[in-house]
Amino acid sequence: MTAIQLAIAGVGKIVYDQHAPAIAGNTDFKLVATASRNHSIDGVTAYKNMAEMLASGTAIDAISLCMPPQYRYEAAREAIRAGKHVFLEKPPGATLSEVESLRNLAAEQGLTLFASWHSRHAPAVQVVKRHLQHHAPRQVKVIWREDVRHWHPDQEWIWQPGGLGVFDPGINALSIVTEILPQAMFLKQAALEVPANRQTPIAARLAFTDALGTDVQADFDWRQTGEQTWDIIIETGSTHVHLKKGGHELWIDGKQSELPVEGEYPSLYQHFCQLIRKQASDVDVAPLRHVADAFMLGEHIVTDAFV
Numbered sequence: 001m002t003a004i005q006l007a008i009a010g011v012g013k014i015v016y017d018q019h020a021p022a023i024a025g026n027t028d029f030k031l032v033a034t035a036s037r038n039h040s041i042d043g044v045t046a047y048k049n050m051a052e053m054l055a056s057g058t059a060i061d062a063i064s065l066c067m068p069p070q071y072r073y074e075a076a077r078e079a080i081r082a083g084k085h086v087f088l089e090k091p092p093g094a095t096l097s098e099v100e101s102l103r104n105l106a107a108e109q110g111l112t113l114f115a116s117w118h119s120r121h122a123p124a125v126q127v128v129k130r131h132l133q134h135h136a137p138r139q140v141k142v143i144w145r146e147d148v149r150h151w152h153p154d155q156e157w158i159w160q161p162g163g164l165g166v167f168d169p170g171i172n173a174l175s176i177v178t179e180i181l182p183q184a185m186f187l188k189q190a191a192l193e194v195p196a197n198r199q200t201p202i203a204a205r206l207a208f209t210d211a212l213g214t215d216v217q218a219d220f221d222w223r224q225t226g227e228q229t230w231d232i233i234i235e236t237g238s239t240h241v242h243l244k245k246g247g248h249e250l251w252i253d254g255k256q257s258e259l260p261v262e263g264e265y266p267s268l269y270q271h272f273c274q275l276i277r278k279q280a281s282d283v284d285v286a287p288l289r290h291v292a293d294a295f296m297l298g299e300h301i302v303t304d305a306f307v
Helices: 013-024 050-055 069-081 096-109 125-132 167-180 264-278 286-297
Strands: 004-009 029-035 045-047 062-065 085-088 113-115 137-145 185-195 203-210 215-221 229-236 240-244 249-252 299-303
Touching: 004 013, 004 050, 013 029, 013 264, 029 050, 045 050, 050 069, 062 069, 069 085, 069 096, 085 096, 085 264, 096 113, 096 286, 113 264, 125 167, 125 229, 125 240, 125 249, 137 167, 167 215, 167 229, 167 286, 185 286, 203 286
Parallel strands: 004 029, 004 062, 029 045, 062 085, 085 113, 137 215, 185 299
Antiparallel strands: 137 229, 185 203, 203 215, 229 240, 240 249
């Protein structure tokens, strides 16, 4: 079967670390172009922006959009109107309304739109989802703490409106929780710590429940140094479940589970290919909806300036 001619718009750390290796290892795709102001990929034709790339005449079937979320809507709209399938890095947009608009436009054009959530493709996620179908969760505790200086050095967009702040990593945890829980959860209370010199939070504490009264607590913090923490701990009526390392380790009742070897981004691109071949889309906004609820419902607490 002919390889899908793929371009990337917005070349940065996540592209070098994840997208480029995943694409190189997938024979269903051929990376033919990039569009980025400052960066490129060796051996791939580079353009300075989307308009230049689309006007070049380069044969492109699909585009992965990896620029900051504040700029993704216009780029996605431009790509879809040019007849290209679109892969959206997480989060899929700066607002829910933007993503809904793109969903409708892609449907009108008969094109694939994929809102990717890479953490859902961690190897423990589907194992835990199946476990919770037979062992109802009673309490869930999420601890997601990172060092922003390590993961986003000198990236000011994350502190601007639409950049999400600590929810940029926190939404990964929300994408896992919304995938594994048998019941849809909803926010009851939130506290967002916002540095005096920033516009988005550096930490957040969230309390959710669902129709069955499950207690779900989340603790997000971007100030942790040293070892990073990506844990989800679940108490059921009969088991203790602990996802570690963002879903790459799983312990049930103190015993480590064997997991399939699965890379998150290779799995994303496998799914993107399947969607294109089936002429389908996958646009789940549940994780982003919970972030929007946190900004709407949460108490904003001003903290010391962050530099």
